[in-house]
Amino acid sequence: MKDFFDNATDESRWQAVETRDSRADGQFIFAVKTTGICCRPSCSARHPLRKNVLFFKTLAAAIDAGFRPCKRCQPDKLVPEQQRIDRITQACRLIESSSEPIVLARLAAQVAMSPFHFHRLFKQVTGLTPHAWQKALRAKRLREQLTQGDLVTRAIFDAGYQSGSNFYQQANEVLGMTAKQYRQGGERTVIQFVTGSCWLGEFLVARSERGICAILLGNDAQELGHELETLFPHSSLMTGDEQFAQSVAQVVSFLEHPCEHFSLPLDIQGTAFQQQVWQALRDIPAGQTASYSDIAQRIGKPQAVRAVAGACAANKLAVIIPCHRVVRNDGAISGYRWGVERKRQLLEIEAKLQEE
Ligand SMILES: [Zn+2]
Numbered sequence: 001m002k003d004f005f006d007n008a009t010d011e012s013r014w015q016a017v018e019t020r021d022s023r024a025d026g027q028f029i030f031a032v033k034t035t036g037i038c039c040r041p042s043c044s045a046r047h048p049l050r051k052n053v054l055f056f057k058t059l060a061a062a063i064d065a066g067f068r069p070c071k072r073c074q075p076d077k078l079v080p081e082q083q084r085i086d087r088i089t090q091a092c093r094l095i096e097s098s099s100e101p102i103v104l105a106r107l108a109a110q111v112a113m114s115p116f117h118f119h120r121l122f123k124q125v126t127g128l129t130p131h132a133w134q135k136a137l138r139a140k141r142l143r144e145q146l147t148q149g150d151l152v153t154r155a156i157f158d159a160g161y162q163s164g165s166n167f168y169q170q171a172n173e174v175l176g177m178t179a180k181q182y183r184q185g186g187e188r189t190v191i192q193f194v195t196g197s198c199w200l201g202e203f204l205v206a207r208s209e210r211g212i213c214a215i216l217l218g219n220d221a222q223e224l225g226h227e228l229e230t231l232f233p234h235s236s237l238m239t240g241d242e243q244f245a246q247s248v249a250q251v252v253s254f255l256e257h258p259c260e261h262f263s264l265p266l267d268i269q270g271t272a273f274q275q276q277v278w279q280a281l282r283d284i285p286a287g288q289t290a291s292y293s294d295i296a297q298r299i300g301k302p303q304a305v306r307a308v309a310g311a312c313a314a315n316k317l318a319v320i321i322p323c324h325r326v327v328r329n330d331g332a333i334s335g336y337r338w339g340v341e342r343k344r345q346l347l348e349i350e351a352k353l354q355e356e
Helices: 010-018 060-064 079-095 104-110 115-126 130-147 152-158 164-175 179-183 221-231 244-255 272-282 292-298 306-313 339-356
Strands: 031-032 037-039 052-054 192-198 201-207 211-216 236-239
Touching: 010 052, 010 221, 037 060, 052 060, 060 104, 079 130, 079 236, 079 339, 104 115, 115 130, 130 152, 130 236, 192 211, 192 221, 192 244, 201 221, 211 221, 221 236, 272 292, 272 306, 292 306
Parallel strands: 192 236
Antiparallel strands: 031 037, 031 052, 192 201, 201 211
């Protein structure tokens, strides 16, 4: 119906007028030569004779031609329904762009309505009261920011909660746990893990509901288990089921062939900065290395060399996030979370695989 005027003929327009087709409203205006009045297609007034009718694409064009808007169908006003929805949409945009909750009276005033009518209409259009809608929006923002790894207090502030304590009162309602627990991986999350040995020594692979969340390397399976506990203190750890044990074979195969594509879903938990560094590490191709200051440059924070080194050391996904490909500025192999010897072995095998 959008191109009614352009695609329609005068005949089909007249038909829309005769049938008072409201879908044609806004598509064209008809004017009556004998009365000097112009109308929406759906006008409920008695129909003029066809020979006295002219069609215009817009109301402005009809007015330019000397016609007055009809008092009954008011083509100079938005379709009332649309007008009401527009006001609610406008209110929603106001809420979204505000960093703080907006009280009902102010919202209603902004869209030129009485608080009473505004409240009723808002609920009709969105299905929620303005208060509930704002609350839902803040909760959504907070969940997004917490999963991105923002600091708890900043996330609360950015999500539009006026004070931390106000949020903490509502925390259980919103997240089902406190923000801190949510941020730390969630008290309710279950993490399955499997240990085994591979060419690099002992390994532990862990998976949350979202994906592989840890790959640890070491010399002792029990120690790796303790390390996992430290990394995810609020999760329930349990031994992996048969299905998971099978997918671990893919991880082990990747440890042996770090140049190949890894397709299992990952659950990468960390602060926004860490995630940025880890992404930059994943962009270093196998067989190549970069220095800490290269990475700092690549993420646009050339001063943050030490913080980059810190993020490398905090990596929980050995080999998949290839922190072993980061070396000292002079190219020397420096510290590695899982031992310098393993780092050297990994770089060697990658260089060899690239040659093949
Ligand atoms: Zn009319």
